Amino acid sequence: MSQKLRVVLFTVAVTIVFGGLVSGLNALLADRIALNAQAARQRVILHLLGLATPEAAAALPADQAAARFAAEVRSRTLGPGPDGTTAVCFERAATTAASGPALLVFPFAGQGFWDAIRGYVAIDAGSRRIAGIVFTEHAETPGLGGRISEPGFAARFQGKPLDQPAPDGRRLRLVSEGSAAQPTEIDGLTGASETTRAVERIINRTADLIIALLANPGGPQP
Amino acid sequence: MSPAPVTPSSAFRRMLWEDNPVLVQTLGICSTLAVTNLVKNTLIMCLGLIFTTACSSLVIAVLRDRIPKQVRMMVQVLIIAAFVIVIKILLDAFLPDISRELGPYVGLIITNCIVMGRTEGFAMGNRPLAALADGLGAGVGYSLVLLAIAAVREPLGLGSFFGVPILPTDWTRWNIMVIAPSGFFALATFIWVARLVKGGAPRPGARPA
Structure with a gap:
């Protein structure tokens, strides 16, 4: 056998x-x-809809998370909006017209400093305020931009209104850490300016879409 | 007369201190800077590297007489990459939370110079058991240094150790300790101290003070 053929x-x-x-x-x-990836998404949505505390949701085994998600959550398609866009969101399965304004959970995604940032945001459809947010995936610098996944950062978005856009179009502004004074201002992260800017961009783009779709929800679809 | 083969125990011990891949050979620096701001991430990264270095060294040593010289480095990279992907799949399946936190770092083990350095520099010329011990020793030696650096960076930068707060809540975080430059400073300090402790002859070409 020739050497080349042997090689x-x-x-x-x-x-x-x-x-x-590897393939095997x-x-x-x-x-x-x-299943793990799906369970991680389901735990976040259960928590954002107020169906489980963050600790209880995180402790749910994958099969129980799936069972509770199937029983207690339903998806809904909103839209089309002014530009024909639709979006799938999640709400409590027990929500009815009589039970008051719905809590809706929307997925969001956008480019971060190093890689994509993804997560879910819960909106109170009646008051148009953020009821909760979780950043589920990112590759931001650990300890700096990576702090977006800490509960303390997510808590800064709680109750922020989405229906009061500034003249420049931004519904929410992420400002220097410790300087948020207005209802639409949120403390950013010191040492992570690029991540802070990326989060502001992603959240405002998502908020624009949500507000447009809530104005023209298109009715629940199975 | 050919030199006596290296015994597994001496191959293992040598990598811990005398030929430590980080302190002496200054390899694996990228990950040293990247992950040592959190002890937990450092530990998982180290376990992954120990597994990869040990397994790839063993397999390369088993195949060393059959690997054609022309493609030896390609074969080494392929084998290393396979073991790294195995780690990634196992983490995704059994430790999904840690897998998400480590993000791209696990994949970067493929590019860690220590792994290829041991396969090319040792496993290609030694028996499988000695190569396995050398790979384990290189991984453990790397891990000891990284964990020591992380044990300094995480408390100073984040006020915690292994994610558990250990400093007062009014502790002012040293932000520089969680970004890469502090990894350089910490690593340089560790290398300096290690060389002071080791003593020995000055570097060739070094001028006397």
Whole structure:
């Protein structure tokens, strides 16, 4: 066997063996990984809809999170808005017209400093205020921008109104940490200016969409 | 007469101090700067690196006589990458919260110079057991240094250790301790102290004070 052929065959063989090992393990655990990701989303939505405390939601095993989500939460499509956009949101399954303004949970996503920032925001559809927010995925600098996933940062958004846009169009402004004084101002993160700007951009874009869709909800759809 | 083969125990011990990959060889610096602001992330990263270095060194040593020289580095990278992806899949499946927190760091083990340094520098020329011990030693030696640095950076930068607050609530966080430059300072200090303790001959070419 020629040396060149031997090199090629060896390379192909090693690639098949180790590629197969990785693919096999991935195939073996794919369902479990998908279940983990889905359970993580469901725990966040249960918490934002007030159906479980953050600690209780985090402690729910994947199967129980799925069962409670199926029983207590329903999805709803809002829109189309002025530009034809629709959005899927989540609300309590027990919500009725008689039970008052709904709490709606919307997913959001946008570019952060290093990578995408994703999460969910709960809006009180009656008062148009933020009822809660959780940043579920990001790759911001640990200890600096990474603090967006801390409960203390999320608490700064609590009760903030989305229906009072400033002349420049921003509904919420993230300002220097410790200097928020107006109802539409939120303390940013010291040492993480780019992350703070990214969060402000993402939240305002999401808020624009939500307010537009709430003005023209299009009715609940199964 | 060829030199006597390295024993597994001496291969392991040498990497802890005498040839420590971080303090002596100054390898694996990227991750040293990136993850040592949190002890928990550092520990998981270290466990991942120990697993990768040990497994890849063992496999490369087993295959060392069959790997064609022309493609040896490509084969090493492929094997290292496979083990790293295995870690990522296992974390996603069994420790999803930690996997989310570590984000891209686990994948970056592939580019850690220590892993390829040990496979190319040791495993390609030694027996499997010695290579396994060398890989384990390199991983443990790397981990000891990183955990020591993290044990300084997290309390000063965030007031906590392993996520548990240990300093008063009015503690002013040293923001610089959680960003990469402080990793440089901390690492340089550790290397300086280690070399003072080790003593020995000055670097070739170093001028006397």
